[in-house]
Amino acid sequence: EVQLVESGGGLVKPGGSLRLSCAASGFTFSSYSMNWVRQAPGKGLEWVSSISSSSSYIYYADSVKGRFTISRDNAKNSLYLQMNSLRAEDTAVYYCARDIGVGSAFDYWGQGTLVTVSS
Amino acid sequence: QSVLTQPPSVSAAPGQKVTISCSGSSSNIGNNYVSWYQQLPGTAPKLLIYENNKRPSGIPDRFSGSKSGTSATLGITGLQTGDEADYYCGTWDSSLSDVVFGGGTKLTVL
Secondary structure: OOEEEEOOOEEEEEOOOOOEEEEEEEOHHHHHOOOEEEEEOOOOOEEEEEEEOOOOOOEEOOOOOOOOEEEOOOOEEEEEEOOOOOOOHHHHEEEEEEEEEOOOOOOEEOOOEEEOOOO | OOEEEEEEEEEEEEOOOOEEEEOOOOHHHHHHHHEEEOOOOOOOOOOEOOOOEOOOOOOOOEEEEEEEEOOOEEEOOOOHHHHHHEEEEEEEEOOOOOEEEOEEEEEEOO
């Protein structure tokens, strides 16, 4: 069974940093591109970043470029999101999601981890 | 403002059919595959449709997808109260080099 479990969320002050993790199991993690998608309270989905299976290709939404860094450790079946210079508008539930491999569709999602940026 | 435009809400009676539209442009829907997601209250999104009209295993054929030009449509037949959820379309935007989502449509089964 495919499982994605996020962790690392919490309350952080504006300007602070946080590192999210996503532990993957039930599939060959190293064969899939992975993504982070966030959802602000009461709002829609917003794609944040993606990373290819071998980390060769990395993309970021303009809203996080230069502040967030996506990475992965295929030996540990884990995906990460380092978030720096956090702002109030980064407050959201952050989901990790597996890329199905075609057409930027995400076939498995974690349960999400809440990041709250507030003083 | 979302790059893809969806109606904020749709409603229909149990057993009826509903369609949800998703409008974009040549840089996204017009030249890329569209996917659709269902998000039940308090849960993570779930993939319903990928590559415009394909269903992952386990998704009933009550759910269908289509695309024409720069618009896509999700259809749901035989509506059930359990279908009440938010529905999102998504695709790649070649100009932005981003994955983009619609703003979401809240389905109410009356």
